[in-house]
Amino acid sequence: MSAVPGEQHATEAADLDTVxxxxxxxxxDYLLPSxxxxxxxxxxxxxxPAEDQGTEPGHEYPLPDDDTLMKAYEQLVIGRRVNDxxxxxxxxxxxxxxxxxxxxxxxxxxxxxxxxxxxWMFPTYRDSVxxxxxxxxxxxxxxxxxxDWHGGYDPRKYKVGIQSTPLTTQLLHAVGVAHAAKLRGxxxxxxxxxxxxxxxEGDFHEALNFAAVFxxxxxxxxxxxxxxxxxxxxxQSVAPSLAHKAVGYGxxxxxxxxxxxxxxxxxxxxxxxxARTGAGPLLVEAHTYRMQAHTNADDATRYRQDxxxxxxxxxxxxxxxxxxxxxxxxxxxxxxxxxxxxxxxxAKALRxxxxxxxxxDPLELFQHVYAHQTPQLVEQAALLxxxxxxxxxxx
Amino acid sequence: MSPHITTSSEANGNVSAATAQATVRxxxxxxxxxxxxxxxxxxxxxxxxxxxxxxxxVVLFGEDIGxxxxxxxxxxxxxxxxxxxxxxxxxxxxxxxxxxxIGMAINGMRPVIEMQFDAFAYPAFEQIASHLAKMRNRTxxxxxxxxxxxxxxAGGIGGVEHHCDSSEAYYAHTxxxxxxxxSTVADAYTMMREAIDSDxxxxxxxxxxxxxxxxxxxxxxxxxxxxxxxxxxxHLTEGRAAIAxxxxxxxxxxYGPSVSxxxxxxxAAAQEGRSLEVIDVRxxxxxxxxxxxxxxxKTGRAVVIAEAPGFASVASExxxxxxxxxxxxxxxxxxxxxxxxxxxxxxxxxHYFLPSVDRILDTVDLLQWED
Numbered sequence: 001m002s003a004v005p006g007e008q009h010a011t012e013a014a015d016l017d018t019v020x021x022x023x024x025x026x027x028x029d030y031l032l033p034s035x036x037x038x039x040x041x042x043x044x045x046x047x048x049p050a051e052d053q054g055t056e057p058g059h060e061y062p063l064p065d066d067d068t069l070m071k072a073y074e075q076l077v078i079g080r081r082v083n084d085x086x087x088x089x090x091x092x093x094x095x096x097x098x099x100x101x102x103x104x105x106x107x108x109x110x111x112x113x114x115x116x117x118x119x120w121m122f123p124t125y126r127d128s129v130x131x132x133x134x135x136x137x138x139x140x141x142x143x144x145x146x147x148d149w150h151g152g153y154d155p156r157k158y159k160v161g162i163q164s165t166p167l168t169t170q171l172l173h174a175v176g177v178a179h180a181a182k183l184r185g186x187x188x189x190x191x192x193x194x195x196x197x198x199x200x201e202g203d204f205h206e207a208l209n210f211a212a213v214f215x216x217x218x219x220x221x222x223x224x225x226x227x228x229x230x231x232x233x234x235x236q237s238v239a240p241s242l243a244h245k246a247v248g249y250g251x252x253x254x255x256x257x258x259x260x261x262x263x264x265x266x267x268x269x270x271x272x273x274x275a276r277t278g279a280g281p282l283l284v285e286a287h288t289y290r291m292q293a294h295t296n297a298d299d300a301t302r303y304r305q306d307x308x309x310x311x312x313x314x315x316x317x318x319x320x321x322x323x324x325x326x327x328x329x330x331x332x333x334x335x336x337x338x339x340x341x342x343x344x345x346x347a348k349a350l351r352x353x354x355x356x357x358x359x360x361d362p363l364e365l366f367q368h369v370y371a372h373q374t375p376q377l378v379e380q381a382a383l384l385x386x387x388x389x390x391x392x393x394x395x
Numbered sequence: 396m397s398p399h400i401t402t403s404s405e406a407n408g409n410v411s412a413a414t415a416q417a418t419v420r421x422x423x424x425x426x427x428x429x430x431x432x433x434x435x436x437x438x439x440x441x442x443x444x445x446x447x448x449x450x451x452x453v454v455l456f457g458e459d460i461g462x463x464x465x466x467x468x469x470x471x472x473x474x475x476x477x478x479x480x481x482x483x484x485x486x487x488x489x490x491x492x493x494x495x496x497i498g499m500a501i502n503g504m505r506p507v508i509e510m511q512f513d514a515f516a517y518p519a520f521e522q523i524a525s526h527l528a529k530m531r532n533r534t535x536x537x538x539x540x541x542x543x544x545x546x547x548x549a550g551g552i553g554g555v556e557h558h559c560d561s562s563e564a565y566y567a568h569t570x571x572x573x574x575x576x577x578s579t580v581a582d583a584y585t586m587m588r589e590a591i592d593s594d595x596x597x598x599x600x601x602x603x604x605x606x607x608x609x610x611x612x613x614x615x616x617x618x619x620x621x622x623x624x625x626x627x628x629x630h631l632t633e634g635r636a637a638i639a640x641x642x643x644x645x646x647x648x649x650y651g652p653s654v655s656x657x658x659x660x661x662x663a664a665a666q667e668g669r670s671l672e673v674i675d676v677r678x679x680x681x682x683x684x685x686x687x688x689x690x691x692x693k694t695g696r697a698v699v700i701a702e703a704p705g706f707a708s709v710a711s712e713x714x715x716x717x718x719x720x721x722x723x724x725x726x727x728x729x730x731x732x733x734x735x736x737x738x739x740x741x742x743x744x745x746h747y748f749l750p751s752v753d754r755i756l757d758t759v760d761l762l763q764w765e766d
Contacts, residue, residue, distance in 0.1 A: 120502075154537035155501065162533055166525050173526070176506075177499015183504070185478055202496055204519075206491035213486055306396070353467075368536040369608055371594040374634065374681035 015215075016250070019182045019279045021056035024127035031252050032272030033243035037287055038267055039257040043315050045323025052262075054329045059254065061266035066330055072109050072261055073321055073331070079129035080103035080318050082138065085350055086128070086145070090296045094354045101124040103259075105222045106317035109133050110189055114219075114272050120190040120392035121176040122161035122372035125291075126223075127193050134160050138346060139353040148360055167198040171207035171220065178216040189275045191219045191268075197228025199245065200236050208283065212249040217275035219268065220246075220283045225260060225290040230303035240296035258286030260319040262324065289315070362388060430616075432609035438580045439469050439601065441614050443507065447477050447680070450505060453591060455482040457492060457509030457545075466511060467547055467606050484737050493519035496542045497526050501510035505541040507591060513548040513600075514557035520565070528571030539594040542585075549652040549702050550749060551604035553742035560739055561703035563651075566598040567679050567712070574679040576600040578654035580610035581617060582677060586632045588621045593633065602652035636683035638690070641758075642672035645696035645759055647685060648713055653700045653750055660755035671759065679709055684716060689718045691717050692724040696762040698732060705733030707723035727763035 018032045031124050036054040038061060041047055047063075055061060064072075086098040101108050102241060104126070115121060131141050136158045143152025144163060151162040161177075162365065164170035174192035181188035182355045198204060199222060211218040212276045221356065222242050226233055231255035239245055246253030252274075289312035293300040302307075325331035366373055366381040447453045455470055464471030474484040475605035485492050489510055490634040496506035510516035514525075523544065530538050544655040567574045573595050577586045578587050583601075590597040624631050637656055649657040654675045672690050676683070691697045697717055701710040714729045733752045740748045 014728060149535055150533040151535065151537075155534060156537065160500070162538075166521060169526055172494025172522065173498035173501060175491075176495040176500070177502040178498070179495060180502035180504045181500040203490055203522075206486075206488040207494070209486050209488065210495055212489045270465075274564060354729060364535075367533040368534075370531070370573070370681075371539060375684065376681060 016280065019274065020058075025058035029056070029058060031247045031250070032254040033241060033246075033255045033285070037257050038055055038263045039254045040263040040266060041262050041320060041324045043259075043320060045320045045327055047324070047328075048280050051310050054216075061263070061270060064238065064262065064265045064269060066328075069262065069263060069325065070205055070330055070335075072113050072265055075107050075113065075133045076261060076318055076321055077339050078343045078346050079108050079133065081347045082129055082132065082350065085347040086142070087292070087296070089351065089354050095142065095145045096101040097295050097297070098128075098145050099295050100292045101126050101129050101290075103312065103316065104225055104288045105129055106261040106264055107221075107258045107286045107288055107319070110261060110268050111193060111221055114265065114268035115189065117190055117321075118159065118186075118188055119272070120174065120177050120188060121160065121172040122157045122177075122190065122192040123163050124170070124193055124195065124198075125163050125165050126165075126195070127163065130193070131158075131160055131347075133161065134158060138350050142350065142354060146354060148358060149364075156329070168194050168201040168203040170194075172203055172210070174206050174218050175214075175216060178218045179214055180213070182216060186349045187217070187276050189217045189219065189272050191221055191272075193223065194222050195228070196222060196224040196226065196233050196242060197231060199237055208246070208249045208251060208281070211281035212251045215280045217278070218281040219271045219275055220281065221268070222283065222285045223288055224285050224290050225258075227290060227294075227304065229294040229298060230300075232303075239276075241281055241285060243285040244310055249281075251281050251283055252279075253283040253285065255285040255287065258288030259315045259320065261317055261321045261340070261363075272384065288317075404671055430611045430613035433523055433612045433614060434458045434606065435577075435580050435583045435601075435608050436467060436469055436606045438583040438612065438614065438617075439587055440471055440473070442591075442736075443470065444473060444476065445618055446588060446591040447481060450591075452503060452505045453479075453507060454480075454499065454504055455507045455509070455539070456485050456495075458484065458487055458511045460484060460509050465509060466642065467603065469545070469601070469606075470509070470605065485511070485584050489516055489519040490522050493522035493527065493544065496544075497522060497530065497540065498539050500542050501530075501538055501720045505591060507543040507545060508545060510546045512554075513560040513562045515546070516546050519544075523566070523596075523598075524569050525571070528569045530571075531595070532571060540596045541591075541594050542596045543590045543593075543599050544597070544697065545599045545601060547603040547606075548600045548667050549602050549604065550739060551602075551652055551702075553745065554603075555742070556739070561651075561701065561734065563598075563600055563679055563701075564703060564708050567709050567756045572596055572598055572680065574598045574600065575633070575677065576602065576651035576673050576679065577632075577677065578602065578605065578639075578649075578651055580608065580612045582632060582637070582675075584614060584617045585621055586677065588625075589630055589633050592625055592641075600651060604652050605655070608655075619657050625763055634678050634681040634683055636677055636686040637675045638672065638686070639675040640671070640673040642670040642694065644670045644694055645698065645762055646672045646674060646687075646690045646694045646761075647698050647700060648674045648676065648690075648717070649700040650679060650709075652702055656750055656752060660752045660759070663752055663756060664759065669759070676713070682713075684720060685711065687713070687717060688720045691721045691729075693726050696723075696724040696759075697729045697757065698720075698758050698762070699729065700755060702749055705731050706736045708733060713717045718720075721755070727761075730758050730761060732758050 056384045083100045083102045090098045108129035111130045140153040171192045178190040243253035243255040365378045460470040461474045483652045549561045647657040699710045
């Protein structure tokens, strides 16, 4: 049995006992999250000593390599720029709505970059930056938010589920994708995203239980940004942490500083490796903060204090990572300029694309309801076509 | 799966030549007399097995459908034959079952899932209405959803609360779903095969009171007929109502568990000299306006029959459609015989609720025959 992290393409699936033997810890110690959250780089951008990273035996996380970190940093810069560009486009009336992940970009980037090309991701409405970081065309991603159609990309082409607005329903789709892959003997890993409030939903429970019972390679990645829309975490759950919820399903849970890109890459990277070897699903909770309102229609001052927002400002994932990489000598001025230019290029493409008004075809309403239009839809499409032609005549 | 019965003489290894010859003669007589009686349940079971045999992407899952073969035994023997990977039990969670089916369909499988009873399917409603029904549309046609949701439904078996609902209106009201309900043993086979062939999600409503009804049916012939139609890219049942009994004076429009009641009413009416045509809707969505309208234009009178409470029901929709399309051919308003607008009754009271032959005949009498 070679199914342990770092030894991929195992011929034999690992089970919980094997994994625990590999780490030299009990099943309980493997399932339970570390006592604190894993943090590798502190809020000032300094590498914490290994003994001070919040790890425990069997929960140690090696530092990702420089190349991985630089690639992730580039996506982090782009993600921040995309968030702010899109918020501006909403204010200018170019987009109907944009749930920004400003402040959560480290989670967004790590969720996408921990996966291989054939792995799937199931995002929520707030995860546009993750969707783009996984490779989906930025303009295709924004079709939903511009109001042209409910979705703008082909999930099978990018291995990214359609961004979900109902909460946690997509976790079960992630389970199904993983189950189908397992039945065919493929080693696909699926990462399924949700927020802290969503862990109260019934489908959260059903998805975790199904994934555990069928021993499926699914990473449940909870971005705990402290609020649903207005309701704080304390009113969703009194569990010691959301990561603890894993234990009840026989699944390992871990919690990590969600504004520490290095820790996120390390924890999610190991989770993906473990899942791929057949060790079953895992739950990773990332502590982060939604720096802006839920959407442009929300007023966050009604339910949270400015001092709290300021405290989280000091933990910003981008400032921290910039300081860390500069301190490490990896990020010099030319590299910063190149990355900033790349981010600006992406923002400009979004601006240019979203400032155009593409034609929407009313008759497309009838095209994708069924594989073939029913006689009833043919009739209704003809009715609308007739109305349209009379409108055209009137003009 | 036919039970294996061991007689005492076989057990003793003592089968005489005479017994063997008698068996052969009996088989020959049966052959000459036409196909043997097959249950509705066996037809469904055979359709599932044939679909699994034809396509490795077809997988079955639900509650108690593996080792047990389902509470109605519709999946009997399929785990043994195809393995636990192809026909398996899940944890008891209907939203989980439907949601996992959606994910499997995204990743190339053709799941056939069982909801143990009509009212037990409601926890899955969000997955069905918000995702399964809309996935093709949300993704602008990129993702199809070849998922069949099998639901034993409706009453007539003295079932307890939450085991007898006629829930078709919820599904028929949801764009993106197709809704089918067979009423004959032959249709149970053919409609199940076509449901599994479909790239659209199908809510497949199985009238539970019919599971152990029997018709002489040649399953081999049905299989060949299905295969020929499928390879030609056509449908035998989807979107096609059937004329269950031809007639000239009025049309009874029914589906699922109500078709047999409508046929009994037509038989009784015939004794009194009135010729009633019975239409079996079969495919609620897409609805076969053509066949239904042609019948009502011919007869000039119609009664729509369904078990579900009548308010805002499929029966209401059919009534409206007939009225819109056949107004100038109608000699009387289109009437309905449906369940009352009350929760499904307890076993001792259900016969007051269900459409009956008498209630259908009384309603037919109201179709302004004297004018």
